[in-house]
Amino acid sequence: MTNTGTVYPGAPEAVPPAPATRKELRWRLWVQLPLLITLVALWMLLWGTLSWLSFVSGMLVAFAVTRSFYLPPVELSGRFNPFWFAVFLARFAADLVVGSFGVAFQALGPRGITRNSMVAVDLVTRSDFIITLTSIAISLIPGSIVAEVDRHESIIYLHALTTDSDEAVIALRLKVLSVERALVRALGSAADVKATGVLAMSGPTAGIPVSPPRKGRDS
Amino acid sequence: MMPDDVLDLLAAVLLLLGAFLSMAAGVGLVRFPDALSRLHAATKPQILGLIFILAAIALSSRSWSTLLVLAPILVFQMLTSPISAHMVARAGYRTGNFRSDLMHVDDLEEVVERATRESAD
Incomplete structure (x- = not known):
């Protein structure tokens, strides 16, 4: 919500994603993991069933959504109290x-x-x-x-x-x-x-x- | 009094509280003077009002599956209502839909003016 319509030159999201090495790719997946888990949990919640089918389809949808609506990865601090x-x-x-x-x-x-x-x-x-x-x-x-x-x-x-x-x-x-x-x-x-x-x-x-x-x- | 009665009574009280907040929101929409302050009335009591209503539903139905439906309603409301309020406030401010005579401090005026000047250059 914070940056709606305000585009700064040089802001992180303006940089096109560089070709990623394997290590970088793994890091990006790790950073995105909380988002993926949340999306899958939400998907299962909406279907109202806890089953492998809803889990697998949720995974597919979560990947599709995060790929097609690309956002700069949220940088968490890694601290939680x-x-x-x-x-x-x-x-x-x-x-x-x-x-x-x-x-x-x-x-x-x-x-x-x-x-x-x-x-x-x-x-x-x-x-x-x-x-x-x-x-x-x-x-x-x-x-x-x-x-x-x-x-x-x-x-x-x-x-x-x-x-x-x-x-x-x-x-x-x-x-x-x-x-x-x-x-x-x-x-x-x-x-x-x-x-x-x-x-x-x-x-x-x-x-x-x-x-x-x-x-x-x-x- | 049975425990079920107590829960039902609690649910009724919560429903009334939620209804009161929604009514106050409606009255605020009419009575507040400009778009920006009406926005407060329209969006704000709604969150707590919704929490009261959802809690009342959960208390009267007392099943996990209902709770699982109610939780995302609240989460989405809490995530989306600040965004819509932010967009309306931003647009409302920039199109001048507020009464500046009611403003005590306006820290944003100068910033927006400078931005408008700069983008005109």
């Missing part, structure tokens, strides 16, 4: 409930909505995977929508309801960064874990883009 992932899920569920009822009562309440903001948040990570997951999590939490993503500078621009003061904007930035940090702790690389930990100490100025994006974007 179940404890922090559970923490993230719990916090996410709490945010979901609080946000949903918040927006619902705003819609029904007599005051309606006040003022909104379009806020830029400078994420710490440079990993596409973490940027995407953070954007999805933020978009799912009611009250904020990611409207634009600058992948090169990893800045996300989000539209947020009732951010009517500078304090609210700062609180929103810190909120997004804490979601990012929770995700990085669960799934991010060791370098990202360190970087987000350092950033968490730096106080309310965190997350403000230092340099505005320079790259041209389509309009």
Whole structure:
């Protein structure tokens, strides 16, 4: 979802896939394995049967889909911490409930909505995977929508309801960064874990883009 | 009270909660002032509302095969709804379908302006 319609010259997906050696091919298969397994599991789920037939046909479909709709392979960090992932899920569920009822009562309440903001948040990570997951999590939490993503500078621009003061904007930035940090702790690389930990100490100025994006974007 | 009754009661409560959130979404669609904030109303209570409804169905049917059908519904909804919201928000912002007098901070304005200038050059 993050890079829709934004084509940067020199971005990884612009490079045509080079002729692969056997080793590279094996690596690519290994990287794609989680995706393949997910697709097969989904296929079997949709058929509602656990049988060899659905497994084999699922494998065929998964290969066909990944070959014909080529995407740059998702680079996972190779780290997964179940404890922090559970923490993230719990916090996410709490945010979901609080946000949903918040927006619902705003819609029904007599005051309606006040003022909104379009806020830029400078994420710490440079990993596409973490940027995407953070954007999805933020978009799912009611009250904020990611409207634009600058992948090169990893800045996300989000539209947020009732951010009517500078304090609210700062609180929103810190909120997004804490979601990012929770995700990085669960799934991010060791370098990202360190970087987000350092950033968490730096106080309310965190997350403000230092340099505005320079790259041209389509309009 | 039998355990089954408790589960049915729980399912009924969850259904009501889901219905409440969906209704609030509808009211928000009418009452919110511009496209971008209506988007919040339209997409957001839906996720939790859907979770409530699906949980109610799972609780009242109490079978694994139903659960296996319900799980992908939720997963796909959670994967696709941010994307559609993102696309509508992006298009809505760039076509000016929002009230700038209601904006407290707009960090994106300058970026989009510069991009438009650069692509015009």
